[in-house]
Amino acid sequence: MEPAFERAYPGTRKARKRQVLSCALACFDEMGVDAVTIDTIRERSGSSIGTIYHHFGNKEGLAAAIYLAGLDDQQAWFETALGDAKSIQEAVTAWVRAYLEWVVANPQLARFMYHSRRVVAAGTSKDQLKGRNDKRYGALLQFLETGLASGKVRSLPRETYASLLIGQAENYCRAWLSGRVPTPPTEHIDVFAGAAWRAIAADADQQKE
Amino acid sequence: MEPAFERAYPGTRKARKRQVLSCALACFDEMGVDAVTIDTIRERSGSSIGTIYHHFGNKEGLAAAIYLAGLDDQQAWFETALGDAKSIQEAVTAWVRAYLEWVVANPQLARFMYHSRRVVAAGTSKDQLKGRNDKRYGALLQFLETGLASGKVRSLPRETYASLLIGQAENYCRAWLSGRVPTPPTEHIDVFAGAAWRAIAADADQQKE
């Protein structure tokens, strides 16, 4: 059972709900969201139509529940990641590492979330998503500000930093999850942490100290 | 009418087919693939159920036709992009520029393709997709080999180069297409071309000349 679902819906009372979530995720992952029928999920989870609709309202609600549980799990994962970082470079490395490790630890969920952001974004309030996202990036932003002030970080359009930091790693994770490359992202932590740092680091001769 | 569809299905005889493709893409883009019904597309395109199924077989076939037309259009776009590049750095810059410009020129198609790779990958033969992809990256690979030999390019795991080159730009394009950042990617060509080059460039003291 995925830790994300245990976290989102704990207790024996919610066991059936978790069971449905887990089976639905497996189905979505194997066949793609819109190829999966409610009846397939019902059969695989040993549940019933009524139960599924009671818990999730409709198919989109089911997808949204999976997505939001995944988002919360990621957030919890990241919250500990930056714990003891002393410098911006350490923070970036820890961040990239946490990103790659979460994907490798939750491949089905990661694949689903990459492909379904849109589905959920439509149904959920934007504020809710934005709030969670801010929390995810919050700690890193502090380091970034400091780094900018000290000249360690290259001055670039604000809106591009997130892409520069995580884009390469994300692209590789997508490739791995879809089988286009064989090596798990975690084996390239150094590569992607290094690339992220070089993407935002100032040139050597521009640093102040 | 999208150039991609004119290219894929030229001639007056295929006008209806293009019309359906274009309307379907607009519907998919506005409502998400699985929220769109065949009847919506029929109504919007002023066509008929029979016509749609005659041309595309089923809904997935319609999505696949859009995807493959987009892929061919991208490929044609890229084929001219590297034309007069003299060095690996110029090639990387031209490549990133072409990538960003295509996305900005074809936002609906780009959004659709980012979200539907999986849908199509299932239905289409992998060789077909791989062949097209190889062709897309082919010219750039030549430069990469040369750059590696001369020491201009950092030695890294082969499978990571593609992600290092295009990951940041792709991430920003996705963010722009989903409204999370306001500025069109083409206004940050320098940022992303520079980042791509720094991601794969060897450190100054490691170059041979």
Place this chain on the structure above:
DNA sequence: TCTTGTTCTAGAATAATATTCTGTTATTGG
């Protein structure tokens, strides 16, 4: 120009699927 086979168009008929509804059974709080 006719005619013959093919492609395109159309919409009614059917099949598959999502969702609602009604009733039953467990669980919790008082």
Place this chain on the structure above:
DNA sequence: CCAATAACAGAATATTATTCTAGAACAAGA
């Protein structure tokens, strides 16, 4: 123990995808 609420189940209904049949437009050879 007794409501009140949540969970569960599956039949009934509504929505949507797909198939089927048939006519219209078209291309190419006689």
